[in-house]
Amino acid sequence: SSGFDDNDVVVIGGGPGGYVAAIKAAQLGLKTTCIEKRGALGGTCLNVGCIPSKALLHSSHMYHEAQHSFASHGVKFSSLEVDLPAMMAQKDKAVSNLTRGIEGLFKKNKVNYVKGYGKLISPSEVSVDTIDGGNTVVKGKNIIIATGSDVKSLPGITIDEKRIVSSTGALALSEIPKKLVVIGAGYIGLEMGSVWGRLGSEITVVEFAPDIVPTMDGEVRKQFQRSLEKQGMKFMLRTKVVGVDTSGNGVKLTLEPAAGGEQTTLEADVVLVSAGRTPFTAGLGLDKLGIETDKAGRILVNERFATNVDCVYAIGDVIPGPMLAHKAEEDGVACVEFLAGKTGHVDYDKVPGVVYTHPEVASVGKTEEQVKESGVDYRVGKFPFLANSRAKAIDDAEGVVKILAEKETDKILGVHIMAPNAGELIHEAVLALQYDAASEDIARVCHAHPTMSEALKEAAMATYDKPIHI
């Protein structure tokens, strides 16, 4: 026995879903054990996702600013170079500090931490092959599956993490590739393309669909794509990769129009496959217990995060819903609140989405396309950052706020922001949406001057009246 026999909750997976669920469960007085196979907490997000990507986005942005913006602000220097190992070390330091921080939080909250690969052997027992080569069985009244997701590969393409990389390899390249081809124009591809593009790579993004980031509001997307193109990113939309040749030095891709037609070739030093992520349940023992999944392999749960097997729950990337760290965290909290006899709730329609390029694009609620489809009469309030004093003061004024509000009631339906710090600005809109606010409610809140947030206030004025500054 592991000494972990009388848990109230056993969490499999230590990502943002799992570790947050474990901490919250312990805070609610439940005896909790968390099992994680990678030897570090924080999951995909902290180790090979959100955090290292944001570290590199920031570092590469500083370099890009130094190259392209400092002089106009009167800041001069005589030479500038990229020290890639130092940049990677800074990223690694951020990751290791944060993962150790979570271990500290586990200790503080008395969450037991078992390092190893968990497998369900019954609805109350998890067999763990521990990292040190042993095996132990962890028992608990309730089990939460929080095993997350993994990189999705494409048929006929083998990821070697050197020349053909996933996002994980793209976060750790040892040289700046001259030509980087990104397959898939989702947010991960665009973020990693931005990193290497700023450091000097020539970036071509190949996308099967007619649009980049399909979930984005169409009008904002158009502006966003233009902005990325101005930064040097090339897009080949409605295009599929039909062949990959790695016999030479680099990689030679054979492309074909999505609808069929003449083939072309495209050469690259490195190819990033960022065509989505897939739920990770390998070796978990779902079949043996008869836990239901959908066609995509996601574990099916009800509104209490319960699977079809009693006392087994699932949260985060491994269940349906937006595959985002903050959504996984919300799932984790709500799930254990139910277990502790309280009520939890996650509204997936109000989960913000952010693309951390420059400018960033953040949104919450419905796109204009979705509002149209719903048949509701609506108004649009827009305000460009070109008319925002703070954005002009710092000479970083590319972007817009767009608010969609119901015509009859002025109730906010969706908010879309393209701005340098859109990911921070969006939360005022998330709060407003959560409280069923009218656009006028935002407009009548006093916003500090000069801030980028004022653009949100002005866009809000524009849904029912006129903005002041344009």
Ligand code: FAD
């Ligand atoms: P995960 O984070 O995948 O964690 C699951 C954990 O379970 C893993 O550590 C895994 O090792 C462990 N595990 C799996 N099976 C077992 C087992 N049988 N036994 C023991 N342990 C197991 N999201 C955002 O919100 N913002 C971002 O900026 C962002 N950027 C991203 C950038 C990249 C490059 C990538 C790849 C993803 C990004 N994401 C981002 C998505 C985010 O990482 C995921 O949505 C989030 O990590 C999901 O959390 P999770 O806890 O469900 O799963």
